[in-house]
Amino acid sequence: MHAVVVPVGADLYAVPIDWVRQVLVAPSITTLATAPSRVLGLFNLRGEIVPLLDTAALLGVGVIDPVAFAVVLRSSRGPVALAATGMPERLSMDGVPAPSTLPGTTGTWHVDGRVLVSIDPSALLAAAGLVGPGPGSPGVPVAA
């Protein structure tokens, strides 16, 4: 599986590459008044207004502060970004993963001496209740 690694504090999470639209250095954020803490704010991505989510808060492993990078995902409900504390990189993961426990995660992988936990963005957003006002799933990756 090809993935983009999202560093969150001391942890490393892997997002399937099909979901990733682009990676940005910490964008300038407008805080979203009255939003839950897992929504860090909004930023402008070439005219599109994109929400930035606190990856740590979504996973239930603390909060991200400060945001170093943003990984923009494409979903059928529009773009959404996950915050990272370190520089994301591309990686290939093979074999069968060990189980993982956090909601929205799909397994634990050992790659070159590092431990990575893979994320299913769709399940992660749904687990955090970020499914928007409409029916259906929070979204699936759409073709580039």
Place this chain on the structure above:
Amino acid sequence: MLALAQVQDLFVQEAVVRLAHLSHLLLELERTGGSQELVDAVFRELHTLKGSAAVADLDAVSRCAHELEELVEPVRAGQRPVTPELIDTLLAGADRLAAEISATHPVPEILVDNLETVTPDTVTSGATEPNGHSSGGAAHAGAVLVSMDRIDELVRLVGEAATAHLRVGGLLNDRFGVDPASCAEFNDLSRAINELQDRAMRTQMVPVATITDNLQRAVRDLARAQGKDVRWETRGAETELDQGVLTRLSESLLHLVRNAVDHGMESPAERVAAGKTPHGTIRLHAMQLGSEVIIAITDDGRGVNIENVRRQAERQGVDTDGMAEEELLQLTFRPALSTTSFVTDVSGRGVGLDVVRANVEAARGRVEVRSQTGGGSEFRIVVPITLAVLRCLLVEAGGQRFALPFHRVVVSLPPASAARAHAEGRPVVLLDGRAVQSSALAETLGLPTGMHPSGPIVVLADTAHQHAFQVDRLLGQRDVVVKGLSELLPHLPVLAGASVEPDGSVLLVLDPPGLIQRARHSSRPTPPSAADEDGMTRRRILVVDDALVVRELQRNILERAGYQVRVAIDGSQALSRLAEEPSDLVLTDIEMPVMDGFELTASIRAHPTLANIPVLILSSRADDTDRQRGLDAGADGYIVKSGFDEGSLLTAVSRLIGGRS
């Protein structure tokens, strides 16, 4: 060669337009009695749909079109007259056809331009085959079908170009010391981009005519079902407005025209007795006035019964003494008030004018009513042509900039001219001698406060309240291009959207009604008495039905919606339960042992302390006589069980007593 899926996509695009045209032709056929030309046109539409569906391998659709075609054939041959019953069958057939199409293939969201210009003949391109089967193209000189996604993308890109253009201007100035305004090339580009932006916005405009056939159909069907003779007229249907605005309004307009038939229009006999023509007229008149569009629905029926409105309002504790007729009419937009005495499941599934008003306000518009007893009513909806650009007042609060839609701003006051005071445990601002509740905007938004304890004041209004907000600074007013927030975000009632600023930052546009509600809720000095763990008051409902299954089903639906539910098995037990503890609403069946629903309703109305509890009757009896008996007994609403689903029950309940908070 096109893949089958592509052929089907094209077919669906074509069929949407053809079906709309077919409905239009059928209604015309009925209205005018039917010329040979119209009958031929109907036949042609069905024939082409049949052929195209067969090409797209959609057999069920093709079969359905074929059956309808067979019905029209004898009319075409002059062997069968055009009767209302035939039109009923054909319209129902067109609905079935639409259902078949959407069942086999999802209908894409498409911007259908003026039906006058985009008739199917202009849509199917020159590729019509000799056998009459269309190959389903989508282009022709003069008109094309464009998906909304593409238009949204176009508008977004134009916005992006405009933002980049401003940045280039800044760059010219800062890095090269060139004033962009003095640069002819830069000015040319500015002009072109402005024009492009204007044209891109216009692509989202559609004429009101795109929804009038549906309204005419609703009027026709309901009038026929109720034995009324109603004519439908439209004026100014070519008036254009934003497709998003029109979509938001279509449900409200549908409700208003159904209301006009159901509540406003008399039967032919009643009309004749009142010295009127036996047929009534419902008219839709649309017009553009500056940056607003006005859509009026007028009927020449019996008008709103003002005395009835006054009685209902007084039962809700509204002091109507000294109210002019006009003010009383405005009360019809209050929840739980109706232009008739009943919540019916005819005029929009138990939805009232309060919902119409809420929908119109969501489109940043307003609704007005005029009525003359015996002479008819007029409902006017006034909306901005587009939601995309909004005049806003810009303010700073808690160190952040916000935009407040101007149509909700009552007044903005500099620090010196705001008269501040304290009343009933909370801060107020005196406005024209009235005390208006006041909050710090930053505090309402959960931002740090205390920077400017006596900053400027902005008074905002929703339909029910005014509320003063103290801000750090007033930054002036300007037009803001508003975008909706991501669908992935939870609903945030205080926000109407966001906008990208020329410097690339994101500006939040606040939603005054949501803001006022939040401020009022958070500034309550004492918590409400009957509150659950969320701090929300739970409305209490007594469900009365002798059938266990019905009782438990209703309990389940209502409890899931957040209501507190008690049950009783007949009218007599219900009265005992109410004596122990009153409820906010009684939901009752009619046929029950010991004491039936009518008797229960009458007993509640006659009781000194229970008389004001709203009663909603839920019965399997669809008879008008029962409805009338319910009214006479003092019920506030009547829902027929056969037509009731979870949604209509909750809507009716919420309309009578509001949601769970």
